[in-house]
Amino acid sequence: MTSAKTRVAILGGGSGGLELACALASRSTFDVTLVDRVGAHLWKPRLHEFAAGTVDTSLTEISFYMLAGMRGFRFEQGEVSAIDRATRHVVLKRFEDARQETVAPERSIPFDRCVVALGGITADFGTPGVKEHAYALDTRDDADAFRQTFVALMIGARETKRPARIVIIGSGATGTELAANLRQAEDSFFERDGHPEDRDRLLRITILEAAPEIMPGSETKLRARVLERLDALGIDVVTNAKVSEVEAGAVKTASGASYPSDATMWAAGLIGIPVLSRLADFAIDKKGRILVDDRLRSTVDPLIHVIGDAASLTPKGAERPLPPTAQVASQEAAYLAKALPKIVAGEEPAPFHYKNKGQLISFGNAGAVGVLGGRKKKEDFLIHGQFAMAAYNALERDHQWTVLGPLRGSVAILADMIMPTSGPALKLHG
Ligand SMILES: Cc1cc2nc3c(=O)[nH]c(=O)nc-3n(C[C@H](O)[C@H](O)[C@H](O)COP(=O)(O)OP(=O)(O)OC[C@H]3O[C@@H](n4cnc5c(N)ncnc54)[C@H](O)[C@@H]3O)c2cc1C
Structure with a gap:
């Protein structure tokens, strides 16, 4: 027909x-x-939060079947x-x-x-052992699988007093944001009367980057700020570390170094x-x-x-x-x-022009930093604090608004604003 x-x-x-x-x-x-x-939409830029357990997927997952009826399209799973x-x-x-x-x-x-x-x-570039021994962050299933392992490791670390060691390969936005969210999630596992030094005993996070500097391709000033934040969060960053193999309990680099790892996240390249x-x-x-x-x-x-x-x-x-x-x-x-x-209608539309609005990195409850794009490259400026966090959230707010419409979009945005900050640092279900 x-x-x-x-x-x-x-x-x-x-x-x-x-x-x-x-x-x-x-x-x-x-x-x-x-x-x-799949039957439900999950906004991919939050996958690292679901993987760390700092945000619950039930807050942000929307059924395609429901949306289809609401917005007037057909959905075929x-x-x-x-x-x-x-x-x-x-x-x-x-x-x-x-x-x-x-x-x-x-x-x-x-x-x-x-x-x-x-x-x-995520591309493994044919690196041996990645498929078998590393996690990726491409789908909700990936995030769920990593979170389950992370929780088990943290309980084990608290009970045995041997820190969980997480190695993240790739220092782009995914790797750095995941590291910061894992540090945030760690709070949920401290003993009630724990001391700040518990931090060392529970979780060690290492980011390995193949390039000479973190976040290749990003603004120099932004990279410096990100490094500062990672350092303050006690996250080790090793550059010039080209991974040659991932094993069950370690990550090896081309220079012969070996990094013990209880869970390895491969977050390099797309x-x-x-x-x-x-x-x-x-x-x-x-x-x-x-x-x-x-x-x-x-x-x-x-x-x-x-x-x-x-x-x-x-x-x-x-x-x-x-x-x-x-x-x-x-x-x-x-x-x-x-x-x-x-x-x-038979017309030729104007070509597509991309406007780079900048790059923002969120460190969970440790804030956000970013570079906002100006009309010309040299007008770009560095931001941090509340302003950066608001700008970081704006991309998702736009998405919720477009997908849900003004009324439901506003309700979803409000719920989202209230929930993650008022709850515990870690949400284990979802
Ligand atoms: C942890 C993380 C953090 C990020 N943070 C940011 C950020 O802060 N800012 C930013 O701008 N970008 C960020 N990104 C990148 C951003 O998520 C992606 O660029 C964006 O989602 C791409 O949108 P898309 O519509 O092309 O594909 P996707 O959003 O990946 O959607 C693809 C869809 O296709 C479906 N699909 C795939 N294969 C099939 C198939 N064979 N048949 C049917 N359906 C299929 C999937 O289920 C999915 O729903 C982040 C990414 C990650 C992983």
Whole structure:
């Protein structure tokens, strides 16, 4: 059956895909289907907090089924395996239940326009032992698995008086923010009459960075502030430490050093999810992301758009593609929400322009630091304290507002503002 409306299939309901689905579904000319392999949306920039247990996922997880009814799009749960460009169908794998029994055969979803927003994963660069012995922070399951291990280690450390040793590989935002949140979570395990020196006895955190400085690519001033904060939190940082192997109880570097580790988190580098290169005959960059033009159209098919971590867009005059951040994904979603109606009406929209609003790092209850972007690079300025924390939270507030609408968005924001600060340092369930 043909629809008078333009059928848009959005693949992936993360930072970019969900914002786009909500925005497009409000237009009467579009029939929007959102596909995701899981049934609820979790905002990925908070994964490190869920992994440390400093924020409960039940506060921030939103059912796609509920949102679909509320915002007027169709939701199809399933794992995307291919896009048939000739027949204009998205193919979903057969659906299996928790016992891995097939409950529905392979499905296909017809589309007039398709938007790929399937995100990225942490790259292990083929380093031996990473898959077997290190945790990643790509999904809620990853965060849950790490948190369970962390809690067990902390209880063990308190009872045996042998500190838990956590090694984090990669000193980017994910690694540094996770380290600070683990330090915050540690408070929940101190003896009631514990002394400050308990800190040394319970948890040792080491960040290993392959580059000569932490947070490669970030502003020098910001890096210095981050280092100061990490030092104040008693987190060891080792640079020029290129990891050569992860073992069950240790991390080895190319220089021959070995770091004992009870739990290792691999948080270095991001590539497009592997399925991107198998979806269709897309042109792919060296990080496995789909090449797009400045209207976010895949270079091989103008009816297929790509946004967020799955897209590789190098702005005119730039040396590198845009970074894999929620900030980029959100701006790309907002662009397509305005550009798609024009494209469908036969007009050529203006090209996409990314505005870098800055970079902010949160250390949990130890505050935040960041650089806010000015109109020109040299106008960027360093911020910290309450202002930085407010700016850090603003990205998520925008997301909640876009996804839930003004009324529910405000309620969610209020609940979020009250809950994490009023509760205990660690929330063990969720
Ligand atoms: C710990 C951490 C902290 C971060 N902090 C920040 C920050 O402070 N600021 C910032 O700007 N960015 C931050 N980021 C980066 C940010 O989270 C990502 O860049 C952003 O989420 C990318 O959005 P996306 O829509 O491209 O993909 P995602 O948000 O990753 O969403 C992808 C969606 O696709 C679904 N999916 C994947 N594969 C399939 C499949 N085969 N079939 C069906 N569905 C599928 C997933 O379930 C998911 O819902 C952080 C990331 C992490 C891990």
